[in-house]
Structure formats: structure tokens, C-alpha cells
Amino acid sequence: MASSSTDKKGLFDFFYTRPYLLYSIIATFFVLGIYGLKTMPKNLFPDSDRPTVIVMTQVPGATPNVVAATVSKPIEMELSSLALIRQVSSTNIAGMSIVTAEFEYAKGLDAAAVDVNNAINKVRGKLPAGTNPSIYTSGSFTLPVDVFALSPKNGS
Missing domain, CATH: 1.10.287 (Helix Hairpins)
Structure with missing residues (x-):
């Protein structure tokens, strides 16, 4: 001691x-x-977010299970095969598929968007007729703070 x-x-x-x-x-x-x-470099908005690309596809009248099986799954499978992909996830709601692809820092946002666009063009033939996937790039400054959905009352 x-x-x-x-x-x-x-x-x-x-x-x-x-x-x-x-x-x-x-x-x-x-x-x-x-x-x-x-x-030390100083930036007002430093590039600290991983490149993220969102694919939104509308499937009018489809249930979430149908959207998942016919739209989200083929898109997820194709995006999962891209180089420097970190994570692919999807959200399925009635009539809408939202697939989010997050890439490693080494992949630029523009290059990630081009790769996703090419992947969507490959899988477009497997999607239901009349669907047109839209591609959006995302950063922390472009994400919404809150999202509201409005729908009419039944029977109105």
C-alpha cells in the first residue's frame, strides 16, 4: 500500500x-x-454524410406486400450488387416503394446516382407495367424535418 x-x-x-x-x-x-x-479546414456544411440515393416508385392500388415483392425486392437485389455499397433498405407502403441505398465515403454522390440509375435501367423490365422509378440524391441538409400525409375520410 x-x-x-x-x-x-x-x-x-x-x-x-x-x-x-x-x-x-x-x-x-x-x-x-x-x-x-x-x-484545419473549415466548412460551413462539411461533407460528413455518406452518399445516399433514394429510389421512389409508385404502384397505384398495390398493397405493401405486393409492392415489396414486385418492386422493392428486385431493386434491392440489383442495388446490392453495386460497388462500394454499404447498406440497402426499403420501406413499403400502399402504392409506394422507397428504396434507400447508402454508399461508402469513397464513392461520390454523383457517381452513386449514375450507378443507381444504371441499375434501375437493368431491372426496369422486371417491374410491373406502368411503374416509373424516380431517383433522388440525399444529404443531411436535404432530408425533411417532418413529413405529413393527408387523406380524405372514407366515403367523402
Whole structure:
């Protein structure tokens, strides 16, 4: 028990008996901090989001299960095969498929949108007739804060 208190006291004594070493360490950290502050890039909207592309497809009158099986699944399968893809997910609601493809940072947003467009063109023949997928690019500044859906009362 006496050795642990002498270890703590030893570190204090080490710097107490060598004040210029302590001043040198503090000055080094201060200079490195000023250097980092001056050389670090500063952006109002830094590019911190992964490139994300959203594919929205309307299928009028279809149930969520039908939308998932006939639209979302083929699109997901094709997007999953793209280079530098990180995650593919989908949301299916009545008459609408929303497939989100998130890419790695190394893939630019424009390149990701082109790849998704090419993938959609490949799978277009497997989709139900009359569907036309729309492609949207997304960043944190383009995502909505809140979404509302309005529908009329039954029988009106």
C-alpha cells in the first residue's frame, strides 16, 4: 500500500523537480494546438454524410406486400450488387416503394446516382407495367424535418 502512494507522489516529484520539462510539454501542446487551428479546414456544411440515393416508385392500388415483392425486392437485389455499397433498405407502403441505398465515403454522390440509375435501367423490365422509378440524391441538409400525409375520410 505504501508503494502505490509513493508512485503517485513520484510522478508529482518528477515534474516538481523538473519544472522546465513540464513547461516544455505545455508549450509544445500549445504550439501544436495553434498550428492545428490554423491549418484545419473549415466548412460551413462539411461533407460528413455518406452518399445516399433514394429510389421512389409508385404502384397505384398495390398493397405493401405486393409492392415489396414486385418492386422493392428486385431493386434491392440489383442495388446490392453495386460497388462500394454499404447498406440497402426499403420501406413499403400502399402504392409506394422507397428504396434507400447508402454508399461508402469513397464513392461520390454523383457517381452513386449514375450507378443507381444504371441499375434501375437493368431491372426496369422486371417491374410491373406502368411503374416509373424516380431517383433522388440525399444529404443531411436535404432530408425533411417532418413529413405529413393527408387523406380524405372514407366515403367523402
